Amino acid sequence: MMTAALPDTMRAMVLQRPGEPLRLAHRPLPRPGPGQLLLKVEACGVCRTDLHLVDGELPDPRLPIVPGHEIVGRVVAQGTAVTGFAAGQRVGVPWLGWTCGRCRFCTGGRENLCDAARFTGYQIDGGYADYTVADARFCFPLADGAALEQAPLLCAGLIGYRALRLAGAARRVGIYGFGAAAHIVAQVLRHQQRPFYAFTRPGDSGSQDFARHLGAAWVGDAGQLPPERLDAALIFAPAGALVPAALRHVDKGGCVVCAGIHMSDIPAFPYADLWGERMIRSVANLTRQDGIDFLDLAPRVPVRTAVTAFRLEDANLALDALRRGDVQGAAVLEMS
Ligand SMILES: [Zn+2]
Numbered sequence: 223m224m225t226a227a228l229p230d231t232m233r234a235m236v237l238q239r240p241g242e243p244l245r246l247a248h249r250p251l252p253r254p255g256p257g258q259l260l261l262k263v264e265a266c267g268v269c270r271t272d273l274h275l276v277d278g279e280l281p282d283p284r285l286p287i288v289p290g291h292e293i294v295g296r297v298v299a300q301g302t303a304v305t306g307f308a309a310g311q312r313v314g315v316p317w318l319g320w321t322c323g324r325c326r327f328c329t330g331g332r333e334n335l336c337d338a339a340r341f342t343g344y345q346i347d348g349g350y351a352d353y354t355v356a357d358a359r360f361c362f363p364l365a366d367g368a369a370l371e372q373a374p375l376l377c378a379g380l381i382g383y384r385a386l387r388l389a390g391a392a393r394r395v396g397i398y399g400f401g402a403a404a405h406i407v408a409q410v411l412r413h414q415q416r417p418f419y420a421f422t423r424p425g426d427s428g429s430q431d432f433a434r435h436l437g438a439a440w441v442g443d444a445g446q447l448p449p450e451r452l453d454a455a456l457i458f459a460p461a462g463a464l465v466p467a468a469l470r471h472v473d474k475g476g477c478v479v480c481a482g483i484h485m486s487d488i489p490a491f492p493y494a495d496l497w498g499e500r501m502i503r504s505v506a507n508l509t510r511q512d513g514i515d516f517l518d519l520a521p522r523v524p525v526r527t528a529v530t531a532f533r534l535e536d537a538n539l540a541l542d543a544l545r546r547g548d549v550q551g552a553a554v555l556e557m558s
Protein backbone atom coordinates (compact mmCIF):
# COMPACT_ATOMS: atom_id res chain seq x y z
CA MET A 223 0.00 0.00 0.00
CA MET A 224 1.64 3.25 -1.11
CA THR A 225 0.23 6.61 -0.10
CA ALA A 226 -0.11 9.44 -2.58
CA ALA A 227 2.48 11.95 -3.67
CA LEU A 228 5.70 10.07 -3.06
CA PRO A 229 8.63 11.01 -5.28
CA ASP A 230 10.22 8.47 -7.63
CA THR A 231 13.74 9.13 -6.43
CA MET A 232 15.51 10.17 -3.27
CA ARG A 233 18.86 11.42 -2.10
CA ALA A 234 21.17 9.03 -0.25
CA MET A 235 24.72 9.30 1.04
CA VAL A 236 26.42 6.07 -0.02
CA LEU A 237 29.60 4.31 1.07
CA GLN A 238 31.06 2.59 -1.99
CA ARG A 239 34.31 1.50 -0.38
CA PRO A 240 35.73 1.93 3.15
CA GLY A 241 38.33 4.66 3.32
CA GLU A 242 36.47 6.82 0.80
CA PRO A 243 34.09 9.66 1.58
CA LEU A 244 30.38 9.03 1.23
CA ARG A 245 28.96 10.04 -2.15
CA LEU A 246 25.63 11.73 -2.78
CA ALA A 247 23.46 9.52 -4.99
CA HIS A 248 19.97 9.80 -6.39
CA ARG A 249 18.28 6.46 -6.06
CA PRO A 250 14.84 5.06 -6.82
CA LEU A 251 12.58 5.18 -3.79
CA PRO A 252 12.75 1.77 -2.04
CA ARG A 253 9.51 -0.20 -1.91
CA PRO A 254 8.45 -1.80 1.35
CA GLY A 255 8.50 -5.59 1.15
CA PRO A 256 6.35 -7.87 3.29
CA GLY A 257 6.62 -6.83 6.93
CA GLN A 258 8.42 -3.59 6.10
CA LEU A 259 7.67 0.08 6.62
CA LEU A 260 8.66 2.78 4.16
CA LEU A 261 9.71 5.78 6.19
CA LYS A 262 10.28 9.39 5.29
CA VAL A 263 13.46 10.06 7.25
CA GLU A 264 13.28 13.23 9.32
CA ALA A 265 16.59 12.92 11.15
CA CYS A 266 19.38 10.37 11.49
CA GLY A 267 22.06 10.41 14.13
CA VAL A 268 25.73 10.09 13.22
CA CYS A 269 27.25 7.42 15.45
CA ARG A 270 30.87 6.53 16.07
CA THR A 271 30.04 3.13 14.56
CA ASP A 272 29.40 4.92 11.25
CA LEU A 273 32.90 6.32 11.51
CA HIS A 274 34.34 2.84 12.10
CA LEU A 275 32.37 1.60 9.08
CA VAL A 276 33.59 4.39 6.81
CA ASP A 277 37.16 3.99 8.06
CA GLY A 278 37.13 0.25 7.29
CA GLU A 279 37.39 -0.88 10.91
CA LEU A 280 34.34 -3.18 10.78
CA PRO A 281 34.42 -6.54 8.98
CA ASP A 282 32.26 -7.40 5.98
CA PRO A 283 29.93 -4.46 5.44
CA ARG A 284 27.47 -4.99 2.61
CA LEU A 285 28.69 -2.59 -0.09
CA PRO A 286 27.55 -0.19 -1.36
CA ILE A 287 25.75 0.75 1.84
CA VAL A 288 23.78 3.73 3.12
CA PRO A 289 24.98 4.22 6.73
CA GLY A 290 22.86 5.46 9.59
CA HIS A 291 21.14 3.56 12.40
CA GLU A 292 19.62 6.27 14.56
CA ILE A 293 16.68 6.93 12.30
CA VAL A 294 13.64 9.01 13.15
CA GLY A 295 10.99 9.02 10.45
CA ARG A 296 7.34 8.86 9.60
CA VAL A 297 5.50 5.94 8.08
CA VAL A 298 4.53 6.77 4.50
CA ALA A 299 3.78 3.26 3.24
CA GLN A 300 3.57 -0.27 4.58
CA GLY A 301 4.21 -3.64 3.02
CA THR A 302 1.88 -6.55 3.48
CA ALA A 303 1.65 -8.25 6.87
CA VAL A 304 2.56 -5.17 8.90
CA THR A 305 0.50 -4.69 12.02
CA GLY A 306 0.46 -2.01 14.66
CA PHE A 307 1.62 0.98 12.61
CA ALA A 308 -0.39 3.79 11.05
CA ALA A 309 0.38 6.10 8.16
CA GLY A 310 2.02 9.28 9.43
CA GLN A 311 3.17 7.66 12.67
CA ARG A 312 6.57 8.69 14.04
CA VAL A 313 8.94 5.72 14.47
CA GLY A 314 12.55 5.07 15.34
CA VAL A 315 14.83 2.54 13.67
CA PRO A 316 17.81 1.22 15.64
CA TRP A 317 21.00 -0.69 14.82
CA LEU A 318 19.41 -4.14 15.25
CA GLY A 319 17.60 -4.54 11.95
CA TRP A 320 16.82 -8.24 11.69
CA THR A 321 17.37 -11.45 13.66
CA CYS A 322 16.74 -15.09 12.79
CA GLY A 323 14.40 -15.72 15.72
CA ARG A 324 15.55 -19.34 15.89
CA CYS A 325 19.12 -19.56 17.14
CA ARG A 326 19.88 -20.23 20.79
CA PHE A 327 20.60 -16.55 21.38
CA CYS A 328 17.30 -15.40 19.85
CA THR A 329 15.28 -17.96 21.73
CA GLY A 330 17.15 -17.26 24.98
CA GLY A 331 16.36 -13.56 25.23
CA ARG A 332 19.73 -12.50 23.80
CA GLU A 333 18.81 -11.56 20.24
CA ASN A 334 21.56 -8.93 20.37
CA LEU A 335 23.95 -11.87 19.94
CA CYS A 336 22.00 -13.58 17.11
CA ASP A 337 24.35 -15.58 14.88
CA ALA A 338 22.66 -14.27 11.75
CA ALA A 339 21.69 -10.73 12.85
CA ARG A 340 21.66 -7.93 10.31
CA PHE A 341 22.32 -4.37 11.27
CA THR A 342 20.90 -1.11 9.99
CA GLY A 343 23.40 0.97 8.03
CA TYR A 344 25.82 -1.99 7.91
CA GLN A 345 24.05 -4.88 6.16
CA ILE A 346 20.76 -3.06 5.60
CA ASP A 347 20.61 0.41 4.00
CA GLY A 348 20.17 2.97 6.75
CA GLY A 349 19.05 6.51 7.38
CA TYR A 350 21.55 8.75 5.58
CA ALA A 351 18.80 9.20 2.98
CA ASP A 352 15.45 10.86 2.42
CA TYR A 353 13.61 7.54 2.70
CA THR A 354 14.36 4.08 4.04
CA VAL A 355 12.62 0.76 4.51
CA ALA A 356 12.79 -1.12 7.80
CA ASP A 357 11.42 -4.35 9.24
CA ALA A 358 8.45 -3.18 11.27
CA ARG A 359 9.17 -5.73 14.01
CA PHE A 360 12.39 -3.87 14.83
CA CYS A 361 10.96 -0.33 14.74
CA PHE A 362 9.95 1.55 17.85
CA PRO A 363 6.92 3.84 18.02
CA LEU A 364 8.04 7.33 19.10
CA ALA A 365 6.08 10.25 20.48
CA ASP A 366 5.81 13.31 18.28
CA GLY A 367 8.44 15.87 19.13
CA ALA A 368 11.72 17.20 17.82
CA ALA A 369 13.08 14.47 15.53
CA LEU A 370 16.60 15.91 15.77
CA GLU A 371 16.67 15.42 19.50
CA GLN A 372 15.14 11.95 19.40
CA ALA A 373 17.66 10.53 16.93
CA PRO A 374 20.56 10.06 19.40
CA LEU A 375 18.31 8.02 21.67
CA LEU A 376 18.21 5.25 19.04
CA CYS A 377 21.83 4.17 19.47
CA ALA A 378 23.79 6.42 21.82
CA GLY A 379 20.87 6.17 24.21
CA LEU A 380 20.11 2.49 23.76
CA ILE A 381 23.70 1.28 23.87
CA GLY A 382 24.49 3.63 26.73
CA TYR A 383 21.50 2.27 28.59
CA ARG A 384 22.48 -1.34 27.94
CA ALA A 385 26.03 -0.59 29.10
CA LEU A 386 24.67 0.93 32.28
CA ARG A 387 22.34 -2.00 32.83
CA LEU A 388 25.24 -4.44 32.49
CA ALA A 389 27.03 -2.49 35.22
CA GLY A 390 24.27 -3.66 37.58
CA ALA A 391 23.61 -1.74 40.75
CA ALA A 392 26.97 0.06 40.64
CA ARG A 393 26.70 3.28 42.59
CA ARG A 394 29.79 5.29 41.64
CA VAL A 395 30.05 5.10 37.86
CA GLY A 396 33.01 6.28 35.81
CA ILE A 397 32.37 7.35 32.22
CA TYR A 398 35.27 7.32 29.76
CA GLY A 399 34.73 9.37 26.61
CA PHE A 400 32.14 12.07 27.07
CA GLY A 401 30.31 11.99 23.74
CA ALA A 402 26.78 11.20 22.62
CA ALA A 403 26.21 8.05 24.69
CA ALA A 404 27.87 9.49 27.80
CA HIS A 405 25.79 12.65 27.84
CA ILE A 406 22.61 10.55 27.82
CA VAL A 407 23.81 8.03 30.42
CA ALA A 408 24.88 10.93 32.62
CA GLN A 409 21.30 12.21 32.71
CA VAL A 410 19.96 8.75 33.59
CA LEU A 411 22.53 8.41 36.39
CA ARG A 412 21.67 11.81 37.77
CA HIS A 413 17.98 10.92 37.64
CA GLN A 414 18.79 7.77 39.62
CA GLN A 415 20.90 9.78 42.07
CA ARG A 416 24.03 7.83 41.31
CA PRO A 417 27.21 9.94 41.19
CA PHE A 418 29.21 9.81 37.96
CA TYR A 419 32.82 10.61 37.24
CA ALA A 420 33.69 11.86 33.75
CA PHE A 421 37.04 11.05 32.16
CA THR A 422 37.94 12.88 28.95
CA ARG A 423 40.89 13.25 26.64
CA PRO A 424 43.63 15.23 28.37
CA GLY A 425 42.89 18.94 28.25
CA ASP A 426 39.48 18.55 26.57
CA SER A 427 37.99 21.44 28.52
CA GLY A 428 34.89 21.59 26.30
CA SER A 429 33.86 18.03 27.21
CA GLN A 430 34.84 18.60 30.83
CA ASP A 431 32.65 21.68 31.10
CA PHE A 432 29.83 19.76 29.42
CA ALA A 433 30.16 16.90 31.94
CA ARG A 434 30.19 19.36 34.84
CA HIS A 435 27.10 21.04 33.44
CA LEU A 436 25.37 17.63 33.41
CA GLY A 437 26.16 17.17 37.08
CA ALA A 438 29.35 15.12 37.21
CA ALA A 439 30.61 14.49 40.74
CA TRP A 440 34.14 14.79 39.37
CA VAL A 441 35.71 15.57 36.01
CA GLY A 442 39.24 14.87 34.88
CA ASP A 443 41.64 13.55 32.27
CA ALA A 444 41.60 9.83 31.55
CA GLY A 445 44.98 9.48 33.27
CA GLN A 446 43.91 11.16 36.48
CA LEU A 447 42.94 9.54 39.75
CA PRO A 448 39.28 9.99 40.72
CA PRO A 449 38.64 10.98 44.37
CA GLU A 450 36.91 7.67 45.14
CA ARG A 451 37.05 4.13 43.85
CA LEU A 452 34.46 3.36 41.20
CA ASP A 453 31.91 0.56 41.31
CA ALA A 454 31.80 0.45 37.52
CA ALA A 455 33.40 2.15 34.54
CA LEU A 456 31.69 2.56 31.18
CA ILE A 457 34.10 3.02 28.28
CA PHE A 458 32.63 4.78 25.26
CA ALA A 459 35.91 5.88 23.70
CA PRO A 460 37.51 3.39 21.24
CA ALA A 461 40.90 3.39 23.01
CA GLY A 462 41.96 0.01 24.45
CA ALA A 463 44.45 1.68 26.80
CA LEU A 464 41.49 2.96 28.79
CA VAL A 465 40.56 -0.59 29.87
CA PRO A 466 43.49 -1.25 32.25
CA ALA A 467 43.40 2.43 33.28
CA ALA A 468 39.73 2.13 34.27
CA LEU A 469 40.29 -1.25 35.90
CA ARG A 470 42.80 0.33 38.29
CA HIS A 471 40.10 2.72 39.52
CA VAL A 472 37.41 0.08 39.96
CA ASP A 473 36.76 -1.32 43.42
CA LYS A 474 36.59 -5.05 44.28
CA GLY A 475 33.68 -6.74 42.53
CA GLY A 476 33.40 -3.84 40.11
CA CYS A 477 32.97 -3.98 36.38
CA VAL A 478 34.53 -2.31 33.35
CA VAL A 479 32.03 -2.23 30.49
CA CYS A 480 33.35 -1.60 26.98
CA ALA A 481 30.48 -0.16 24.97
CA GLY A 482 32.03 0.42 21.55
CA ILE A 483 31.86 -1.91 18.56
CA HIS A 484 35.54 -1.35 17.83
CA MET A 485 38.48 -0.64 20.09
CA SER A 486 42.23 -0.51 19.67
CA ASP A 487 44.16 -3.36 21.32
CA ILE A 488 44.10 -3.54 25.09
CA PRO A 489 47.60 -3.36 26.60
CA ALA A 490 48.75 -6.07 29.02
CA PHE A 491 48.20 -5.42 32.70
CA PRO A 492 49.03 -7.21 35.98
CA TYR A 493 46.60 -9.89 37.10
CA ALA A 494 46.49 -8.15 40.47
CA ASP A 495 44.46 -5.37 38.82
CA LEU A 496 41.75 -7.88 37.88
CA TRP A 497 41.94 -9.76 41.18
CA GLY A 498 39.14 -9.17 43.67
CA GLU A 499 36.40 -10.35 41.32
CA ARG A 500 36.74 -7.36 39.05
CA MET A 501 35.25 -7.89 35.61
CA ILE A 502 35.80 -6.64 32.09
CA ARG A 503 33.02 -7.11 29.57
CA SER A 504 31.76 -5.77 26.28
CA VAL A 505 28.32 -4.64 25.21
CA ALA A 506 27.16 -5.91 21.85
CA ASN A 507 24.21 -4.36 20.03
CA LEU A 508 20.80 -4.19 21.68
CA THR A 509 17.68 -6.23 22.16
CA ARG A 510 14.25 -4.90 21.32
CA GLN A 511 13.47 -5.06 25.01
CA ASP A 512 16.36 -2.64 25.69
CA GLY A 513 14.69 -0.25 23.26
CA ILE A 514 11.28 -0.59 24.86
CA ASP A 515 12.71 -0.11 28.35
CA PHE A 516 14.92 2.84 27.50
CA LEU A 517 12.38 4.68 25.37
CA ASP A 518 9.95 4.32 28.27
CA LEU A 519 12.52 5.68 30.73
CA ALA A 520 13.88 8.56 28.60
CA PRO A 521 10.86 10.90 28.85
CA ARG A 522 10.63 10.29 32.59
CA VAL A 523 14.24 11.43 33.23
CA PRO A 524 13.68 13.43 31.01
CA VAL A 525 16.66 12.93 28.71
CA ARG A 526 17.47 16.09 26.76
CA THR A 527 19.98 15.50 24.02
CA ALA A 528 22.46 18.12 22.87
CA VAL A 529 22.69 17.95 19.09
CA THR A 530 24.62 19.58 16.30
CA ALA A 531 22.62 19.45 13.07
CA PHE A 532 24.11 18.84 9.63
CA ARG A 533 22.44 18.65 6.24
CA LEU A 534 22.23 15.21 4.63
CA GLU A 535 24.71 16.19 1.93
CA ASP A 536 27.14 17.31 4.65
CA ALA A 537 27.34 13.82 6.21
CA ASN A 538 31.08 13.70 5.52
CA LEU A 539 31.53 16.95 7.47
CA ALA A 540 29.58 15.45 10.35
CA LEU A 541 31.80 12.35 10.32
CA ASP A 542 34.93 14.51 10.22
CA ALA A 543 33.70 16.57 13.17
CA LEU A 544 33.07 13.38 15.12
CA ARG A 545 36.50 12.05 14.20
CA ARG A 546 38.13 15.24 15.48
CA GLY A 547 36.11 15.11 18.71
CA ASP A 548 34.51 18.45 17.79
CA VAL A 549 30.91 17.48 18.54
CA GLN A 550 29.43 18.29 21.94
CA GLY A 551 26.71 15.71 22.48
CA ALA A 552 25.54 14.14 19.21
CA ALA A 553 25.81 14.96 15.51
CA VAL A 554 22.55 14.48 13.64
CA LEU A 555 21.63 14.74 9.97
CA GLU A 556 18.45 16.67 9.39
CA MET A 557 16.58 15.93 6.18
CA SER A 558 14.90 18.84 4.46
ZN1 LIG B 1 19.16 -15.64 15.96
Ligand SMILES: [Zn+2]
Binds near residue numbers: 270271377378
Ligand atom coordinates in the same frame (compact mmCIF):
# COMPACT_ATOMS: atom_id res chain seq x y z
ZN1 LIG C 1 25.50 3.49 16.92
